[in-house]
Amino acid sequence: MKLLQLQASLALAVLPFVLTLPQNIDLPLPSSPPPGLPPLAEILAKARGAPGGACCAALSFVLGPKVGFPLSVNYIGTSASFWSQQEQTVTPNCVVQPLSTRDVSAAIYVLSVVNNLTSFSNECKFAIKGGGHTPQRGAANQPGGVTIDLGAFKQVKVSPDRKITSIGPGSRWGDIYPRLDAQNLAIPGGRVAPVGVGGLVTGGGVSFFSGRFGFVCDNVVNYELVLPYGKVVNVNASTPDLFKALKGGSNNFGVVTRFDMKSFDSGKFWGGFVVYPLSTMPQHVSAFVGLAGAQPYDPFAALIHSYGYTAGSWSIANNYEYTKVPAQPYPPTFKPFTDIQPQFLNTMRVSNLTDFTVEIAATSPPGRRQLFITLTHGLSGPLITQIFKAADAALQPIKLALGLVYSLSYQPLPTEITTKASNTNSLGLDASDGNLVLTLLGAQWTLATDDAAITAAANKWLAAAKAAAAKAGLVNEFVYLNYAAPGQDPISGYGAANKANLRSVSQKYDPDQIFQKAVPGAFKL
Numbered sequence: 001m002k003l004l005q006l007q008a009s010l011a012l013a014v015l016p017f018v019l020t021l022p023q024n025i026d027l028p029l030p031s032s033p034p035p036g037l038p039p040l041a042e043i044l045a046k047a048r049g050a051p052g053g054a055c056c057a058a059l060s061f062v063l064g065p066k067v068g069f070p071l072s073v074n075y076i077g078t079s080a081s082f083w084s085q086q087e088q089t090v091t092p093n094c095v096v097q098p099l100s101t102r103d104v105s106a107a108i109y110v111l112s113v114v115n116n117l118t119s120f121s122n123e124c125k126f127a128i129k130g131g132g133h134t135p136q137r138g139a140a141n142q143p144g145g146v147t148i149d150l151g152a153f154k155q156v157k158v159s160p161d162r163k164i165t166s167i168g169p170g171s172r173w174g175d176i177y178p179r180l181d182a183q184n185l186a187i188p189g190g191r192v193a194p195v196g197v198g199g200l201v202t203g204g205g206v207s208f209f210s211g212r213f214g215f216v217c218d219n220v221v222n223y224e225l226v227l228p229y230g231k232v233v234n235v236n237a238s239t240p241d242l243f244k245a246l247k248g249g250s251n252n253f254g255v256v257t258r259f260d261m262k263s264f265d266s267g268k269f270w271g272g273f274v275v276y277p278l279s280t281m282p283q284h285v286s287a288f289v290g291l292a293g294a295q296p297y298d299p300f301a302a303l304i305h306s307y308g309y310t311a312g313s314w315s316i317a318n319n320y321e322y323t324k325v326p327a328q329p330y331p332p333t334f335k336p337f338t339d340i341q342p343q344f345l346n347t348m349r350v351s352n353l354t355d356f357t358v359e360i361a362a363t364s365p366p367g368r369r370q371l372f373i374t375l376t377h378g379l380s381g382p383l384i385t386q387i388f389k390a391a392d393a394a395l396q397p398i399k400l401a402l403g404l405v406y407s408l409s410y411q412p413l414p415t416e417i418t419t420k421a422s423n424t425n426s427l428g429l430d431a432s433d434g435n436l437v438l439t440l441l442g443a444q445w446t447l448a449t450d451d452a453a454i455t456a457a458a459n460k461w462l463a464a465a466k467a468a469a470a471k472a473g474l475v476n477e478f479v480y481l482n483y484a485a486p487g488q489d490p491i492s493g494y495g496a497a498n499k500a501n502l503r504s505v506s507q508k509y510d511p512d513q514i515f516q517k518a519v520p521g522a523f524k525l
Contacts, residue, residue, distance in 0.1 A: 055124040056094035084370040109230030131196015135370035169198030186266035203482040211299035214420025217247040224258035247425035271321035272347035287336035292412035374483035378474030390464035403446030428494035
């Protein structure tokens with residue numbers, strides 16, 4: 001780093017105004033751009049007078065047709081690829097679709113420099129899109145700024161010894177699993193086919209295999225990462241501070257362009273959905289507490305215990321997976337659930353990982369308005385029941401909203417999951433937390449005019465659920481980042497020491513705080 005002096009006044013034409021860089025700029029910027037890029041002064045000068053904003057103009061000069069503007073095919077394709085309607089309707093000034101790590105490096109260099117020179121102007125702020133499954137507006141799509149779409153990063157490469165699989169951040173799990181199924185391999189990853197790799201892994205991640213291998217992030221052995229100003233590094237156990245920070249630190253440190261993950265021999269296993277009437281809730285709550293609190297916990301068991309409201313009534317829908325190979329249908333672990341009658345629907349079968357993730361995805365199609373909100377609490381049957389009652393009470397004012405599908409899900413989070421690598425991730429969970437429950441309230445609906453009422457109902461539920469957990473003495477501060485709603489604070493939920501460490505690592509590797517000030521989406525440190 002050395003002082004880069006730009007003696008001329010460089011005016012960059014932007015829409016709808018002209019952004020003028022001051023004379024005699026003295027800023028501690030890199031002395032030269034990444035290899036293959038023209039000098040910074042030329043990038044800025046060439047951008048003068050180009051449409052689409054200062055940063056979009058500079059990016060277009062550097063990356064050419066990889067930068068798409070409104071009404072272009074590339075731009076429309078990126079917008080349509082988001083899961084939620086809220087993200088689909090965001091309008092960035094331009095979309096960058098890099099094809100290589102070198103392209104990402106170039107884009108981050110330009111964005112870092114111009115953001116710094118313009119004091120982080122709104123039109124130079126940017127978002128990073130992997131699969132685009134986070135529902136809230138602006139999480140991975142920057143209004144009036146720049147969206148970097150990593151959709152071309154879909155690599156799946158298995159090492160010769162089959163122990164490491166390298167995957168791209170633009171893949172969805174439904175892109176990866178068919179290729180691994182064909183080789184009788186698996187990696188811990190998402191449970192819903194359209195969910196993206198990048199967000200899930202950097203946010204922690206829960207998989208069907210978490211009982212054996214912990215959080216998804218615990219299984220990353222190396223990250224290829226583009227830091228501020230475009231520097232490309234490999235982050236692994238040899239850089240323990242940044243390695244730990246990336247395991248739960250979301251988009252706060254750079255752009256991951258490759259994840260190298262542990263893979264393992266696998267094959268077909270038993271799983272599927274069973275749907276029951278709400279009247280069977282007491283039996284389900286008892287079975288859930290028995291499974292989640294079992295000593296020892298069955299590491300092959302994966303359960304999502306859900307209550308769904310649609311078409312005017314509640315039902316119970318449980319997703320069971322038992323990942324032992326060879327497949328073991330109807331294992332004793334799930335017998336307290338599978339013996340419950342009556343059953344409205346039963347899809348239990350032996351199949352592959354791809355099939356099960358596609359099945360779950362069918363319950364939440366793209367293009368609708370979406371909401372997630374979450375809390376974590378101790379294991380208790382009465383508390384599970386109280387939290388459901390709070391969800392039902394919050395539902396009443398909104399149950400006539402057009403197209404409403406409303407759900408409450410409980411997932412076991414036993415110490416067998418949380419302690420697999422608690423010293424090497426940033427999530428802040430350890431054996432002292434005991435067996436926990438990860439609880440998610442979700443909603444889908446049709447009209448933007450219902451947004452405020454549905455958000456208010458979700459916040460009402462969360463307040464009531466927290467109060468019930470506090471009264472029971474079962475509060476836990478962990479907030480699962482991949483389920484968190486705007487206004488929640490998952491980074492603080494990692495604990496004061498972990499939060500302070502994340503901030504320290506950020507200052508070390510990003511002293512200008514590019515990824516704090518210029519990347520407003522998701523959850524900041």
